[in-house]
Amino acid sequence: MAWDEVIYQYDGSFEGFLCCIYESYINKEFPIAFSGDEECFSLYAVRCVITDADHARRVMRGLENRSASGANVLRRAFLTCMEDKEAHLYAFARKLFSQGGAFLKNQSDEVYHPLAKAIRHMNGEVEKLRGFVRFSDYGGVLGAEIEPKNRVLPLLRSHFCNRCANEAFFIYDRTHKDLLLYSGGRSRILRVDRLDLNLPGEEEVHYRALWKRFYETIAIKERINPRLQDTHMPKRYRNTMTEFLPADHECRKSAIPAKAAAAFPGSAAPGGIPAPGTLR
Amino acid sequence: MDLLEKLTILSDAAKYDAACTSSGAKRSYQVGKIGNTSSSIAGCCHSFSADGRCITLLKVLMTNSCVYDCKYCVNRRSNETKRAAFTPKELAELTIEFYRRNYIEGLFLSSGVLRNPDYTTEQMIRALRILRHDYAFNGYIHAKAIPGTSPELVTELGLLADRLSVNVELPSEAGLQSLAPDKTKAAILRPMGQIRDSVVQSKAELVKYRHAPSFAPAGQSTQLIVGATADSDRHILHLTESLYQRFRLKRVFYSAYVPVVENTLLPSPDTKPPLLREHRLYQADWLLRFYGFRAEELLTEEQPDFNPLIDPKCSWAIGHLEQFPVEITTADYETLLRVPGIGPVGAKRIVSARRVSHLRFEDLQKLGVVLKRAQFFITCGGRIRSGLRFSASTLVHQLETIQRGELPPDGTMAQLSLFDTAG
Numbered sequence: 102m103a104w105d106e107v108i109y110q111y112d113g114s115f116e117g118f119l120c121c122i123y124e125s126y127i128n129k130e131f132p133i134a135f136s137g138d139e140e141c142f143s144l145y146a147v148r149c150v151i152t153d154a155d156h157a158r159r160v161m162r163g164l165e166n167r168s169a170s171g172a173n174v175l176r177r178a179f180l181t182c183m184e185d186k187e188a189h190l191y192a193f194a195r196k197l198f199s200q201g202g203a204f205l206k207n208q209s210d211e212v213y214h215p216l217a218k219a220i221r222h223m224n225g226e227v228e229k230l231r232g233f234v235r236f237s238d239y240g241g242v243l244g245a246e247i248e249p250k251n252r253v254l255p256l257l258r259s260h261f262c263n264r265c266a267n268e269a270f271f272i273y274d275r276t277h278k279d280l281l282l283y284s285g286g287r288s289r290i291l292r293v294d295r296l297d298l299n300l301p302g303e304e305e306v307h308y309r310a311l312w313k314r315f316y317e318t319i320a321i322k323e324r325i326n327p328r329l330q331d332t333h334m335p336k337r338y339r340n341t342m343t344e345f346l347p348a349d350h351e352c353r354k355s356a357i358p359a360k361a362a363a364a365f366p367g368s369a370a371p372g373g374i375p376a377p378g379t380l381r
Numbered sequence: 382m383d384l385l386e387k388l389t390i391l392s393d394a395a396k397y398d399a400a401c402t403s404s405g406a407k408r409s410y411q412v413g414k415i416g417n418t419s420s421s422i423a424g425c426c427h428s429f430s431a432d433g434r435c436i437t438l439l440k441v442l443m444t445n446s447c448v449y450d451c452k453y454c455v456n457r458r459s460n461e462t463k464r465a466a467f468t469p470k471e472l473a474e475l476t477i478e479f480y481r482r483n484y485i486e487g488l489f490l491s492s493g494v495l496r497n498p499d500y501t502t503e504q505m506i507r508a509l510r511i512l513r514h515d516y517a518f519n520g521y522i523h524a525k526a527i528p529g530t531s532p533e534l535v536t537e538l539g540l541l542a543d544r545l546s547v548n549v550e551l552p553s554e555a556g557l558q559s560l561a562p563d564k565t566k567a568a569i570l571r572p573m574g575q576i577r578d579s580v581v582q583s584k585a586e587l588v589k590y591r592h593a594p595s596f597a598p599a600g601q602s603t604q605l606i607v608g609a610t611a612d613s614d615r616h617i618l619h620l621t622e623s624l625y626q627r628f629r630l631k632r633v634f635y636s637a638y639v640p641v642v643e644n645t646l647l648p649s650p651d652t653k654p655p656l657l658r659e660h661r662l663y664q665a666d667w668l669l670r671f672y673g674f675r676a677e678e679l680l681t682e683e684q685p686d687f688n689p690l691i692d693p694k695c696s697w698a699i700g701h702l703e704q705f706p707v708e709i710t711t712a713d714y715e716t717l718l719r720v721p722g723i724g725p726v727g728a729k730r731i732v733s734a735r736r737v738s739h740l741r742f743e744d745l746q747k748l749g750v751v752l753k754r755a756q757f758f759i760t761c762g763g764r765i766r767s768g769l770r771f772s773a774s775t776l777v778h779q780l781e782t783i784q785r786g787e788l789p790p791d792g793t794m795a796q797l798s799l800f801d802t803a804g
């Protein structure tokens with residue numbers, strides 16, 4: 102077992118990953134694998150990379166000097182769910198450092214293509230979710246849950262902040278446990294391990310029922326085509342869509358009265374949104 | 382009658398209208414208003430119904446009562462069916478609440494003709510005014526202009542809506558005469574002309590004064606019913622082309638006729654809707670709008686209908702083998718675009734990638750080219766794909782075999798998306 106075969110362990114953040122690139126240059130070594138956060142049992146040597154904002158900035162600046170669009174590709178690709186993400190990103194960053202950004206013109210480039218493909222997949226998910234996110238009105242605050250494969254909240258943020266500018270709303274990403282909060286022109290994303298939703302009010306249940314009815318009625322029965330429907334709207338999205346849930350789905354999910362407030366640090370959510378559970 | 386029942390009746394009666402996209406109007410958030418239309422640019426789908434069609438807008442009729450008696454229509458006067466009408470306020474409220482929950486991108490409002498076209502349009506205008514003014518709704522609105530409505534009312538409707546449409550429905554005058562005796566071609570085309578001129582005028586005024594009211598900024602569209610009359614694909618496609626050119630329509634939609642009534646002039650009620658034909662027409666429409674094709678190139682007098690087994694682009698290529706093969710490493714963008722299996726995105730990527738790298742057949746797939754279709758029509762570095770065998774006489778059969786896999790086993794339904802640009 103050679104000492105130069107080393108695994109990098111970092112905190113899972115983008116800054117942390119940039120610091121991995123920094124460390125590998127300083128130490129002149131090629132990490133053979135990366136591990137974000139969790140404990141790492143391995144026969145290989147492990148380097149623990151401490152996230153350092155200054156190091157991260159320096160790496161970013163270096164990348165941007167090589168190619169601004171390349172740096173952007175790296176940033177976006179980090180949000181994707183591609184397999185061996187860090188290894189691909191690391192190879193990409195190295196190529197960018199050594200050759201500059203000309204290879205980005207060729208989407209079939211062997212280093213660039215895996216990232217381009219993963220980003221396309223993510224963009225597809227973002228585009229679908231712009232439409233598939235379903236809000237419920239929890240006493241004046243709109244709330245939605247999603248289960249995306251990619252870490253899409255940062256990419257959905259500006260769309261929904263614009264569309265719902267006059268509302269207070271939250272979107273919870275169950276997969277990555279990120280919560281986007283918005284109110285009064287300000288938004289932020291926090292990590293929240295668990296979110297229990299408030300029970301829907303009567304009016305909310307009424308509008309859900311109207312939507313479900315519209316959804317069923319608008320289909321032309323002579324044209325029923327589940328294969329086409331599945332292509333456009335894969336089943337995995339339907340878990341969080343009103344038209345596929347019972348009108349009072351929160352009641353069925355847990356017997357215990359839900360307490361969304363518990364998910365927020367303090368009694369009110371940051372950014373001035375009253376925690377959903379405290380209303381009504 | 383409660384709202385749930387009204388909604389059921391009035392969405393059921395509206396469902397045959399194919400036009401459910403919201404593209405083409407960019408209006409971002411404004412202080413104090415609800416919503417925007419910036420995601421409508423790409424025609425954001427909020428759901429897909431069991432028939433696989435995109436749901437973007439709350440698609441309903443103001444009322445399904447109608448004084449007319451168009452034979453192909455469920456709302457015709459002589460049909461015995463339950464009638465309902467929204468009040469303007471009800472409809473506005475429903476739209477807002479659906480919109481807030483991100484169910485929809487906006488409203489698609491059509492109507493049967495209650496009393497007369499003007500009265501009906503006034504009802505629609507009242508609903509839209511409440512929505513725009515009282516509820517400050519800033520999202521997308523598509524409204525139907527009913528033939529026979531006075532020009533002033535069409536103007537008012539156009540100032541409230543993002544898009545207007547007048548449905549041509551039947552592709553020929555003869556069809557109109559026999560099936561929609563209350564309508565004439567002239568009555569349909571008149572508002573179309575007015576809308577076109579108002580859109581142009583409004584755009585010019587917007588350049589001069591930034592706050593001039595904008596008239597149907599997303600333009601106008603129409604719908605043609607396919608399969609209720611004997612019109613050929615060629616006739617329909619030429620009509621489409623002239624509608625795009627003469628009336629500057631943004632979209633023409635096609636709706637496979639679903640037999641809803643028994644009438645000797647119409648296909649019998651057990652006829653299946655011609656979905657595959659509808660699909661081919663959408664593909665051809667796409668070729669007109671994004672690929673630089675003209676209708677006369679795609680269909681001829683000798684061959685007035687599309688081969689249902691092969692998409693129109695492949696059919697065209699088979700008829701023009703003298704223009705192939707196309708050399709991937711040197712052909713210009715327009716030429717690449719004519720190759721089956723290469724769409725606008727793929728063509729752009731090829732042009733970009735070949736500047737920095739030698740392209741091989743394996744790379745083309747990564748660039749988004751559908752190789753199993755394109756392979757017959759291209760060379761890469763002067764060579765055809767290794768292992769590929771075909772001749773002019775086997776080509777049709779080979780392409781049919783490939784495309785059969787894209788259709789469902791019973792061969793009646795088109796499985797491809799309307800927005801499938803890969804071909």
Ligand code: SF4
Nearest residue numbers: 447449451454457493
């Ligand atoms: S005018 Fe319109 S709603 Fe009335 S019968 Fe004719 S197509 Fe149907």
